[in-house]
Amino acid sequence: MKVFQADVVVFDLDGTLIDSKKDIADSLNWTLGEMGYDPLPIKTIEKFVGNGIAPLIRRTVEAAGSPESEEKMVALFRSRYWEHLLDHTRLFDTVEETIESFIGRFKMGLVSNKPERYTRRIVEELGLGPAFGDAVFGGDTLPVKKPDPAALHRIAAMHGSEPARMVMVGDSAVDIATAKQAGCHSIGVSYGFRDKEELIEAGADALVDRFDEIRKLIG
Numbered sequence: 001m002k003v004f005q006a007d008v009v010v011f012d013l014d015g016t017l018i019d020s021k022k023d024i025a026d027s028l029n030w031t032l033g034e035m036g037y038d039p040l041p042i043k044t045i046e047k048f049v050g051n052g053i054a055p056l057i058r059r060t061v062e063a064a065g066s067p068e069s070e071e072k073m074v075a076l077f078r079s080r081y082w083e084h085l086l087d088h089t090r091l092f093d094t095v096e097e098t099i100e101s102f103i104g105r106f107k108m109g110l111v112s113n114k115p116e117r118y119t120r121r122i123v124e125e126l127g128l129g130p131a132f133g134d135a136v137f138g139g140d141t142l143p144v145k146k147p148d149p150a151a152l153h154r155i156a157a158m159h160g161s162e163p164a165r166m167v168m169v170g171d172s173a174v175d176i177a178t179a180k181q182a183g184c185h186s187i188g189v190s191y192g193f194r195d196k197e198e199l200i201e202a203g204a205d206a207l208v209d210r211f212d213e214i215r216k217l218i219g
Contacts, residue, residue, distance in 0.1 A: 003219040004185040007161040010152060012170035013112035014049055015192030020089040021046055027081040031073055046193045085118055086125055094212035099131050109135035109155035116141045146174050149182030167218055176202035187214055
């Protein structure tokens with residue numbers, strides 16, 4: 001079994017640390033209802049998540065066949081989701097204890113394509129704030145977002161490390177591509193919003209079926 005030598009471990013949020021699909025789906029389907037459209041199945045919505053709110057809505061309006069509604073739907077969804085983003089969202093099994101075990105062993109960071117204010121609120125309210133400190137990046141923190149590697153490079157610099165000594169943990173091809181472009185190692189989690197085949201095709205350096213299995217892969 002390959003063990004990645006790392007100083008810094010960076011995590012994706014949705015589908016990696018948290019199961020947020022019900023809150024996202026509920027707010028999205030509420031938005032569709034307000035616009036007079038039928039709801040979408042949660043399995044369909046899962047596939048739309050990962051690139052931020054605007055792409056989420058863009059794919060939704062394409063599915064609904066109403067591209068002219070995109071701007072209004074973005075505004076409605078943002079407002080609704082802010083009020084309900086923690087109704088059902090929870091940490092996946094073994095996330096809390098694994099992150100706690102990493103404190104003092106590794107520096108950590110978080111990079112999501114969710115807007116920063118949503119990302120930071122979730123991180124704080126689910127008790128992950130002390131683990132990540134200022135190294136929390138949303139999709140609008142920088143001028144670019146994943147798969148651009150800028151946030152990973154920024155986190156490496158913040159911690160006085162380099163990409164070759166970093167590991168990125170995520171559930172999608174976007175996360176794996178971000179790691180590759182940054183020049184760091186990647187671990188894909190198979191329990192998230194994407195299937196294992198996507199992670200394999202993206203070229204993840206390792207795969208885990210439970211979050212705590214990453215402990216064995218990072219030294």
